[in-house]
Amino acid sequence: MDPASFREQFPVFERTAYLNAGSCGPLPGACLRAAVDVALEAAEAGRGMPYFLATTAAATTLRGHYAAALGAASPADVALTTCTSEGLARMIEALRLQPGDEVLTAPDEHPGLLGPLAAARRHLGIEVRTAPLAEIDAAVDPARTKLVACSHVNWTTGALAPAGLADVGREIPVLLDGAQGAGAIDVDVTSLGCFAYAAAGQKWMCGPVGTGMLWVDPAWRERLHDIVPGYVNLVVPADGLEAAAWDDARAFDAPALSREVMAAAAASAEVLGRDGWDALFAQAQLTCDELVARLEAAGHDVAPRGPSTLVSWTVDDAAAVVERASAAGVTIRPLPGTPYVRASVGAWNDAGDLERLLAVL
Structure with a gap:
C-alpha cells in the first residue's frame, strides 16, 4: 500500500495527529459521502x-x-x-x-x-x-x-x-x-x-x-x-x-x-x-513498533503489550497530558482507573504524528 495516499482519505489528518482509533477511528471522506448520498x-x-x-x-x-x-x-x-x-x-x-x-x-x-x-x-x-x-x-x-x-x-x-x-x-x-x-x-x-x-x-x-x-x-x-x-x-x-x-x-x-x-x-x-487487510495490518504494526521504540528510548514506561495497535504508557497526570496534547493538535486518551494514557496507532498514522506526540511529552 501507499501510506501517504491512504492517509489522504481521512480529512482529520489535515490538521490533527489523530491517535484515538481505540475509541473512534478516523472517518474517511468516502464514509461521509456515502451517507449523504x-x-x-x-x-x-x-x-x-x-x-x-x-x-x-x-x-x-x-x-x-x-x-x-x-x-x-x-x-x-x-x-x-x-x-x-x-x-x-x-x-x-x-x-x-x-x-x-x-x-x-x-x-x-x-x-x-x-x-x-x-x-x-x-x-x-x-x-x-x-x-x-x-x-x-x-x-x-x-x-x-x-x-x-x-x-x-x-x-x-x-x-x-x-x-x-x-x-x-x-x-x-x-x-x-x-x-x-x-x-x-x-x-x-x-x-x-x-x-x-x-x-x-x-x-x-x-x-x-x-x-x-x-x-x-x-x-x-x-x-x-x-x-x-x-x-x-x-x-x-x-x-x-x-x-x-x-x-x-x-x-x-x-x-x-x-x-x-x-x-x-x-x-x-x-x-x-482496498490494498488488502494484510497490508493494512502490516503498515499499522510498523508505525506502532516505531512509537514503542521511541517512547522507551525517551525513558517512558510502556505497559506490557502484545502485537497489537494500542500503546499505553505511565504518566503522573494523565488528564493534564491529554489536555496538553489536545492543545497541540494531538488526540490521545487517558484510561480511567489506570496510570496510563493511550495512543491508538493505525495504518493512517505517519512519522509526523509520532513527532507531534513526542514533542508534547
Missing part, C-alpha cells in the same frame, strides 16, 4: 419499497465486509449490531446461564463486558470469578466454569488473550470482546476457539458510531436462545406468530440499522480493505 436520495425520492430493498442490500454488503475483517467462513455467520457491548450482552443472555453457573473473566475488562456480566449476576444469579488475562486459560475450572468471557486485545494495554483459550473453547464456551481486534490486527475467528466474537464498527473499522459485528460459530447456533427476534431476524415475517428466526447469525442482528449508517460503514471498510 443515501440520505439525499431518501429525501428526494421518499422511502418506499425501493428504499427498503436497498436497505436489505446494504446489510448484505456490510455483512460481507465484516466477515472479511473477521476471517469468517461465511457472511451469514456474522450479525450486524450497534456496538461491541450489544453483541456481548446478546451472547451472555443467549447461553441461558443458570443460577450458580460460573463465568470467568479478567478484572480489568472494559465496562462493555463487565456491565452485562454484572447484570447477569444480579438477575440470573450467576457467579463471576476473575483471573489475570494472561493466565485466564489456566484458571478455568472444568467442573464449575460455564463460560469464559474476556478481551481478545486488552483495551488498556494492548495485551492479547493467551493462545491456550483455543484449547479451552473445545470444552467450555469462550466469548471474546474483539473491540480492539477487528480492523486493527489479523483476526481469524475460526482459529481462536471462541463460540462468538463481538466487535465494533466505529473503532478500527472507521465507521459511524452505532455499528458493530458479532460472529457466531455455526456449530453453536442451535444451542443459543433467540433474543427478542424482530422483523429483520425472521425468515418470513408475514408468518406472524409462526415466523421462525434465521438459523444463522442473522437471528442476532440489531432490530434496526439505517441504510445511511450501513452505507457509510461499508464505504469505510472498502477504503480499509
Whole structure:
C-alpha cells in the first residue's frame, strides 16, 4: 500500500495527529459521502419499497465486509449490531446461564463486558470469578466454569488473550470482546476457539458510531436462545406468530440499522480493505513498533503489550497530558482507573504524528 495516499482519505489528518482509533477511528471522506448520498436520495425520492430493498442490500454488503475483517467462513455467520457491548450482552443472555453457573473473566475488562456480566449476576444469579488475562486459560475450572468471557486485545494495554483459550473453547464456551481486534490486527475467528466474537464498527473499522459485528460459530447456533427476534431476524415475517428466526447469525442482528449508517460503514471498510487487510495490518504494526521504540528510548514506561495497535504508557497526570496534547493538535486518551494514557496507532498514522506526540511529552 501507499501510506501517504491512504492517509489522504481521512480529512482529520489535515490538521490533527489523530491517535484515538481505540475509541473512534478516523472517518474517511468516502464514509461521509456515502451517507449523504443515501440520505439525499431518501429525501428526494421518499422511502418506499425501493428504499427498503436497498436497505436489505446494504446489510448484505456490510455483512460481507465484516466477515472479511473477521476471517469468517461465511457472511451469514456474522450479525450486524450497534456496538461491541450489544453483541456481548446478546451472547451472555443467549447461553441461558443458570443460577450458580460460573463465568470467568479478567478484572480489568472494559465496562462493555463487565456491565452485562454484572447484570447477569444480579438477575440470573450467576457467579463471576476473575483471573489475570494472561493466565485466564489456566484458571478455568472444568467442573464449575460455564463460560469464559474476556478481551481478545486488552483495551488498556494492548495485551492479547493467551493462545491456550483455543484449547479451552473445545470444552467450555469462550466469548471474546474483539473491540480492539477487528480492523486493527489479523483476526481469524475460526482459529481462536471462541463460540462468538463481538466487535465494533466505529473503532478500527472507521465507521459511524452505532455499528458493530458479532460472529457466531455455526456449530453453536442451535444451542443459543433467540433474543427478542424482530422483523429483520425472521425468515418470513408475514408468518406472524409462526415466523421462525434465521438459523444463522442473522437471528442476532440489531432490530434496526439505517441504510445511511450501513452505507457509510461499508464505504469505510472498502477504503480499509482496498490494498488488502494484510497490508493494512502490516503498515499499522510498523508505525506502532516505531512509537514503542521511541517512547522507551525517551525513558517512558510502556505497559506490557502484545502485537497489537494500542500503546499505553505511565504518566503522573494523565488528564493534564491529554489536555496538553489536545492543545497541540494531538488526540490521545487517558484510561480511567489506570496510570496510563493511550495512543491508538493505525495504518493512517505517519512519522509526523509520532513527532507531534513526542514533542508534547
